[in-house]
Amino acid sequence: MERKNYALVTGGSRGIGRAICIALARDLNYPVLINYQSNAEAAEETKAIITANGGQAELIRFDVSNPAETREQLTEWKDRHPHGLIEVIVNNAGITRDGLFMWMEPDDWNQVVQTSLNGFYHVTKFLIQDLLRHRYGRIINVTSVSGAKGTAGQTNYSAAKAGLIGATKALAQEVAKRNITVNAVAPGFVETDMTSELDEKELKKLIPLNRFGKAEEVADLVCFLASRKASYITGEVIHINGGIYS
Structure with missing residues (x-):
């Protein structure tokens, strides 16, 4: 039986993750695995959008911060898809627990690092052996402008996202000979649930393009990096932030 190639998007039920799932299915014709942790309704909505447009999608529920659960669910998926290969991995899952460092509780630090960095x-780690054997793959890590320049009130999030940038650059060098690229995209302010509480009117003044980005714009960049067109780009952090930091 012929091998079938898939794309996995962690935190794929809403916001930037949802837009990435939709774009990968639409533009690159990947059957998409939509990972989510708790919001089954949102994940089903994402799947419905993809299938309504003629694409293929499956839901896969696990908490990326939990190594045993991640391993168990991905193993189960592989057992059910003996001819399937996840050749595009988009590490998008992340959470925020904002607050000034001097008052930051250990749990707020640990949860953010555990999801954004350890989740990657x-x-x-579980999927990379298959890519190395296959001699092809695309790993795309969604980091943040906070990981590049640091953001006050987000020491935990900035640390986790900066760690992801370092991991991207190092892993890219390790696997390049096997035709696997590893890149990061670093969004600035993007219209999602995560930024809905922010004062958009005030923050727009800081952005040279004078607007928040759209999740679909980030998804288009991820799609490019996941495509064959980006074969000579690896170890890069591509900023998508309207000029707020470059």
């Missing part, structure tokens, strides 16, 4: 490790 848990998912990618």
Whole structure:
């Protein structure tokens, strides 16, 4: 039986993750695995959008911060898809627990690092052997402008996202000979649930393009990096922030 190639998007039920799932299915014709942790309704909505447009999608529920759960669910998926290969991995899952460092509780630090940074490790480590054997793959990590320049009130999030940038650059060098690229995209202010509480009118003044980005614009960049057109780009952090930091 012929091998079938898939794309996995962690945190794929809403916001930027949802837009990436839709774009990968539409533009690159990947059957998409939509990972989510708790919001089954949102994940089903994402799947419905993809299938309504003629694409293929499956839901896969696990918490990327939990190594045993991640391993268990991905193993189960592989058992059910003996001829399937996840050749595109988009590490998008992340959470915020904002607050000034001097008052930051250990749990707020640990949860953010465990999801954004360790989640990358848990998912990618499990799947990378298949990519190395296959001699092809695309790993795309969604970091943040906070990981590049640091953001006050987000020491935990900035640390986790900066760690993801370092991991991207190092892993890219390790796997390049096997035709696997590893890149990061670093969004600035993008219209999603995560930024809905922010004062958009005030913050727009800081952005040279004078607007928040759209999740679809980030998704288009991820799609490019996931495509064959980006074969000579690896170890890069591509900023998509309207000029707020470059």
